[in-house]
Amino acid sequence: MTNHNYASQEAILAALSKVQEPELHKDLVTLNMIRDIKINGNQVSFTVVLTTPACPLKTRIEREAREAVMAVPGVSSVEIQMDSNVPSDGRSRGLLDLPIRNAIAVGSGKGGVGKSTVAVNVAVVLAQSGARVGLLDADIYGPNVPTMMGVERLPQPVGQKLVPAEAHGVKLMSIGFLVKPDQPLIWRGPMLHSAIRQFLTDVDWGELDYLIVDLPPGTGDAALSLAQSLPLSGSVIVTLPQQVSLEDARRGLEMFRQLEVTVFGVVENMSYLELPDGTRMDIFGGGGGQKLADAAGIPFIGSIPMDPNVRTGGDNGVPVVISNPDSPVSKALREIAENIAAKVSVSAVSQGNFIPINLVG
Numbered sequence: 001m002t003n004h005n006y007a008s009q010e011a012i013l014a015a016l017s018k019v020q021e022p023e024l025h026k027d028l029v030t031l032n033m034i035r036d037i038k039i040n041g042n043q044v045s046f047t048v049v050l051t052t053p054a055c056p057l058k059t060r061i062e063r064e065a066r067e068a069v070m071a072v073p074g075v076s077s078v079e080i081q082m083d084s085n086v087p088s089d090g091r092s093r094g095l096l097d098l099p100i101r102n103a104i105a106v107g108s109g110k111g112g113v114g115k116s117t118v119a120v121n122v123a124v125v126l127a128q129s130g131a132r133v134g135l136l137d138a139d140i141y142g143p144n145v146p147t148m149m150g151v152e153r154l155p156q157p158v159g160q161k162l163v164p165a166e167a168h169g170v171k172l173m174s175i176g177f178l179v180k181p182d183q184p185l186i187w188r189g190p191m192l193h194s195a196i197r198q199f200l201t202d203v204d205w206g207e208l209d210y211l212i213v214d215l216p217p218g219t220g221d222a223a224l225s226l227a228q229s230l231p232l233s234g235s236v237i238v239t240l241p242q243q244v245s246l247e248d249a250r251r252g253l254e255m256f257r258q259l260e261v262t263v264f265g266v267v268e269n270m271s272y273l274e275l276p277d278g279t280r281m282d283i284f285g286g287g288g289g290q291k292l293a294d295a296a297g298i299p300f301i302g303s304i305p306m307d308p309n310v311r312t313g314g315d316n317g318v319p320v321v322i323s324n325p326d327s328p329v330s331k332a333l334r335e336i337a338e339n340i341a342a343k344v345s346v347s348a349v350s351q352g353n354f355i356p357i358n359l360v361g
Contacts, residue, residue, distance in 0.1 A: 005074045006041060007072045007074040007075050008039075011073075012037055012069055012075075013034065015068040015069050015071065015072050016029050016065060016068055018068055019061070019064045019065050020064075022061070023057065023345070024345070024346055024350075026349075028048065028061070031051075031349070033051075035047040035049055035083075036081075042075055042077070043078075044072075044075050044077070045078070045079040046069075046081070047081040047082075048061060048062065048081070049083045049084060049085050051084065051087055051345035051348070052084055052086055052209075052342065052344070053084040053086075053126075053129040053130035053131050054125065054126050054338045055084070055338070055342065055345075056335070056341075057342075058082060066078050084130065084131075086101050086345070087101065087345065089233040089347060099207040100205065100208045101210070102344050104213065104232070104234055104340060104344065105213045105226060105227075105232050105235040105236070105256075105261070106122070107215040107237055108217050108238045108239060108248070112217075113239055113249075114269035114270060114304070114310075116144045116145060116214050117269070118236070118267055118269065118304070118333070119145070119213075120135065120214075120319050121321045121337070122212060123172075123210075123212045124168045124169070124321050124322060125334050126209075126212075126337055127168065127170045129341075132206070132207060133170045133212065134171040134172070134205050134208045134210070134211040135149070135170050135212050135213075135214065136199055136200075136211060137175065137176065138196055138199065138213050138226055140175045140196075140216060141216050142216070143174045143176030144314070145172060145174045145176065145214060146174050146176040146177060147176075147314070148313075148319065149165075149168065149172055150167055150317020151165040151177075151317070153165070154173075154177045158204060160202070161203060162202055162204065163203075164204070168322060171205060171208070173199050175199075196225045196226055197225070210344070211230075213230075217248075227256075233344055233348070234261060234263065234347060235256045235262070235264065236265060236267055237249050237252050237265075237292075238269055239266060239269070239288065239289050239292060240268070241288035246288045246292050249266070249292055250296070253296055253298070262347060263296070264298075264340055264343040265293060265300060266289045266290075266299075267289065267301050268288065268302070268303040268304065269303075270304065273305065273306045274305055280305075301336050301340065302336040304329055304333060304336070305328050307327060307329040309324045309327060309329065310329055320333070
C-alpha cells in the first residue's frame, strides 16, 4: 500500500495564519475568521467568516487564502465558503434594549447636498450584500425617505409596537409616515427628542447588522437627541464640492466631534458631470471633499458623479443602485457603502468586539 501524506489541520491553520485581513491588519486565524476546516484526503474545505457581507476585499481574501492552503504539501484542491458575521460595535444600547449591532448617522451641514440619496442607496447596497439593514429617516423637517424608497404607509402595528415598512430589503421608519403629506413640521427641541426616541423604542426593528440614520441638515437638536438616545458607531458627512457647502459640512463634522462620535469620513456628492465625449465638467468646483477630509484629518470615502437617474429613481421610489446598477453613479455608491461597512468593521474589531468563533474540526 502506498503511504499518502495528507495535510493536517495544524498545517492548514499555520498556512492561513500568514493571510492578512487587509483592513484589520491581522491574520485570519487570529481574527477567528476560519471555521469548519474539513480534510478529505488531499481535498480541503473551510469557511471564511468576514466581518461584513459588503466586504470590498472579499475576492482578494478568498484568493490569498486559497493560494496559502494550496501551497501546503498534500493538498490538491481547496473549496472555500465565504460567510459573514457582522461584529457589534460593543456600545451598550441597554437603555433602549435594541438588538442593533451598528448605527451609522449620515449628516451634512446644510440641506440639498444629497444626504438622503446617500443614506438610501448605502442602505440598499448593504441589504443587497446580505446584511440586515434598517433606515431611520430622522430628517423631521423634510422626510424624503418614504418617497425615495417607494413606500406610502406603515404596516399595521403589532401590539404596542410600530412595525417598520420594508422596501428593497431594507426596514424603514420615517416621520413622513405619521403626518399628512402637505403638513408643515414645526418642532421644538423637546418634541423632537421624544419623537426620535420613540422611533428607536416604539418600533419593532428586530435584529439589525446596520441601522443607517438620515439626519436633518445642520447642527441642531436632532443630531444631539440622536447621539444621546442611540450610541452611534460613527457618522458620515456628505458635502458638495463648492466652498459654501464645505464650510457647512465642516460645522457638521465638528458637531460630531464634540458629541464624541467617530467621523468615518467625507462623501462628496455631485462631484462632476460626465459629458457624452467622456470629459468631466466640474459644475460646483472640484476636490472640495478631499480638501475638507485632509484638513480635518479624516478619510475621504468617495465622490459621486451627477446623474439625472438619481433624481428620477428617487422620485419613482426605486433607488439608482437598483434602477441603473451599472451606471458610474451606482458603482460609486456601491464602493462608498463597502468602504463604510469596512470602516465599521475596523472600528468594532479595534475595540475588541469581534465575536469569537469556535473552530470546528
